[in-house]
Amino acid sequence: MLRIAVISTFFPHLPRRHAHLFRETFTIGLLVVVLLAALRLYAPALIAAAALLPILYVLYLYEVEVWETDSVSVLPATLGLGAALGVGYSLGFGQVVTVGLGGPRQGAAFSGVLLPVVSQLLMIVGPLLLLGRVRFDEALDGLSFGITSALGFTFASVIAGYWHTLTAPLFGSGSISTEQIAGIARAAILAGVVNAATTGIVTSSLWLRRHGRSRKRHDHVLLRLPAAVVIAFGFQIALGIVTYFVTSLLLVVILWAIAAAALLVWVRITVHHALLEEGAEHVIGEASACPECHLLVPTMYFCPACGAARSAVPKHSRPPIGARA
Amino acid sequence: MTSLSYSYPVVGAGSVPGARQKLPHTRFLAIAGVGLGVLVIVITAVVVLVKPGVQSCHFTCGPDVGPRLVSPTSFTSSEFGYKVEYDSGYFKQSNATKSGAEFDLTIGGGGILVFKAESGSDVNGAVDSLVNSISSNEIQNLQEIEPVPGAEIGEVEGSGTAFSGTFVPQGGGQTVPVSVVAMAASSHGLTIGVLAIDPQDLSSVQTLPLGFADGAFLDAPITDTIWPGQS
Numbered sequence: 001m002l003r004i005a006v007i008s009t010f011f012p013h014l015p016r017r018h019a020h021l022f023r024e025t026f027t028i029g030l031l032v033v034v035l036l037a038a039l040r041l042y043a044p045a046l047i048a049a050a051a052l053l054p055i056l057y058v059l060y061l062y063e064v065e066v067w068e069t070d071s072v073s074v075l076p077a078t079l080g081l082g083a084a085l086g087v088g089y090s091l092g093f094g095q096v097v098t099v100g101l102g103g104p105r106q107g108a109a110f111s112g113v114l115l116p117v118v119s120q121l122l123m124i125v126g127p128l129l130l131l132g133r134v135r136f137d138e139a140l141d142g143l144s145f146g147i148t149s150a151l152g153f154t155f156a157s158v159i160a161g162y163w164h165t166l167t168a169p170l171f172g173s174g175s176i177s178t179e180q181i182a183g184i185a186r187a188a189i190l191a192g193v194v195n196a197a198t199t200g201i202v203t204s205s206l207w208l209r210r211h212g213r214s215r216k217r218h219d220h221v222l223l224r225l226p227a228a229v230v231i232a233f234g235f236q237i238a239l240g241i242v243t244y245f246v247t248s249l250l251l252v253v254i255l256w257a258i259a260a261a262a263l264l265v266w267v268r269i270t271v272h273h274a275l276l277e278e279g280a281e282h283v284i285g286e287a288s289a290c291p292e293c294h295l296l297v298p299t300m301y302f303c304p305a306c307g308a309a310r311s312a313v314p315k316h317s318r319p320p321i322g323a324r325a
Numbered sequence: 326m327t328s329l330s331y332s333y334p335v336v337g338a339g340s341v342p343g344a345r346q347k348l349p350h351t352r353f354l355a356i357a358g359v360g361l362g363v364l365v366i367v368i369t370a371v372v373v374l375v376k377p378g379v380q381s382c383h384f385t386c387g388p389d390v391g392p393r394l395v396s397p398t399s400f401t402s403s404e405f406g407y408k409v410e411y412d413s414g415y416f417k418q419s420n421a422t423k424s425g426a427e428f429d430l431t432i433g434g435g436g437i438l439v440f441k442a443e444s445g446s447d448v449n450g451a452v453d454s455l456v457n458s459i460s461s462n463e464i465q466n467l468q469e470i471e472p473v474p475g476a477e478i479g480e481v482e483g484s485g486t487a488f489s490g491t492f493v494p495q496g497g498g499q500t501v502p503v504s505v506v507a508m509a510a511s512s513h514g515l516t517i518g519v520l521a522i523d524p525q526d527l528s529s530v531q532t533l534p535l536g537f538a539d540g541a542f543l544d545a546p547i548t549d550t551i552w553p554g555q556s
Contacts, residue, residue, distance in 0.1 A: 018346055021346075021350060021354075024354070025354060025357045028354070032361070043369055043372060044369050047364065047365045047369060048361055048364075051361055051365065055357060055361055059348070059353065062347070063346070159368060163372065166368070166369075183466070248462075249465065249493065289336035289340065289341040290341075291341055294336050294337075294341050295333035295334065295335055296334045296336050304333075305333050
């Protein structure tokens with residue numbers, strides 16, 4: 001459980017035997033970003049870095065049919081609204097913030113606290129619109145809504161926020177330094193991971209609490225909604241302040257990477273306990289094939305052979321289980 | 326010996342709901358690659374097509390009426406004899422040497438002008454020297470915009486290059502997109518170079534040439550530079 005892994009954390013419905021495909025694509029995508037940067041194509045490198053995770057997530061949604069036939073209504077509320085709010089956020093605050101060579105006139109409280117808080121709130125707006133839907137009542141539903149919204153928001157806000165840089169000549173005048181490549185990684189990829197993690201932590205906890213599936217058997221104060229909110233906003237504010245005060249781009253990137261790693265682990269802990277909470281009821285159904293290990297096992301919340309959570313399987317391919325089925 | 330442990334029967338992958346991979350390996354990679362490529366190409370094409378047209382504008386095509394020096398003070402190079410007039414209400418002079426000085430704008434976005442001079446007539450060398458003097462820690466991601474058309478220092482024609490970059494304040498603070506111009510002109514064996522750095526504002530190409538938020542203020546000392554022998 002305590003692993004730093006982007007794919008298995010953000011793509012929980014993905015069968016383990018398919019995950020390598022996403023890992024390969026993610027790795028190839030990162031190499032493409034570095035290659036574009038090495039060719040001095042700064043704008044394409046930044047766009048590719050910003051688009052990598054959202055494209056993978058859309059492919060994941062298609063591959064595992066997380067939302068089944070509801071994708072048409074769910075995608076605009078999450079990815080679409082997240083992207084629209086991301087553009088609005090960048091353009092809106094771009095007008096409000098006045099800058100000088102000494103930095104924004106608004107200071108650390110504005111740049112390091114207010115902006116991250118507002119962006120985090122905006123990323124949660126889309127998922128909140130889906131909170132009342134009874135078809136999406138599991139913690140993993142909340143997680144996927146949060147991640148989709150955050151990835152859409154991050155992609156759009158990066159493109160809108162870096163527009164002044166993208167409009168520079170396509171070919172840079174000199175080679176792009178390691179620091180600049182690291183800067184692209186922070187602005188696009190690490191920011192996407194951090195935003196997806198913080199938003200996913202909040203929405204999965206919110207879904208667990210709101211839909212009353214928690215049985216309080218694996219409950220802990222650190223895993224409840226208030227703790228999730230504190231952790232999500234705390235990380236966002238801490239990173240905002242770090243970015244404001246630390247002047248070395250490389251050090252900023254390292255600190256963002258550490259935060260992203262810590263948040264990935266926290267998402268896994270949150271999801272793990274949410275699944276235990278939702279599956280704490282002992283019910284045994286008819287025998288069915290486990291999509292993870294392909295063994296014919298009694299239908300339970302967790303596969304008695306491999307331990308995989310049945311909640312991590314798309315709903316349309318799940319056999320009936322327990323009273324809620 | 327016979328094992329007493331029970332093992333569940335294996336079901337073929339084709340019969341397991343949700344286990345089928347919808348996209349085969351190569352098609353998945355192709356879709357991901359095409360998707361990423363299309364996004365990159367479309368957005369890049371859009372930003373290239375709609376990029377602000379800063380190419381055809383020089384400092385002097387800025388505001389209709391620029392700020393005039395009411396009670397100019399000046400810096401005179403003790404080594405080369407040229408003079409830079411500036412308004413002490415707008416600029417604070419610092420780091421003066423025999424050959425040049427720095428002028429920090431005290432209003433607006435807080436731009437910087439750096440004057441340097443040397444013997445000879447190597448204008449391009451002076452521009453390169455100015456660009457190389459830019460700290461890569463303080464000004465990062467320096468991207469060339471274009472040559473400065475009609476670059477002049479004190480009515481002497483020269484040449485220069487405009488850049489876009491990111492200012493990273495060393496004393497703390499958030500990064501700021503900046504416009505940078507390095508220009509130089511030569512007359513009678515003396516070459517004067519000027520480096521101008523200012524927060525970038527691309528909202529109006531007509532009023533803010535080359536994206537210099539304080540272009541009108543920064544232009545004045547450059548235009549009013551007096552070469553040795555001039556009055």
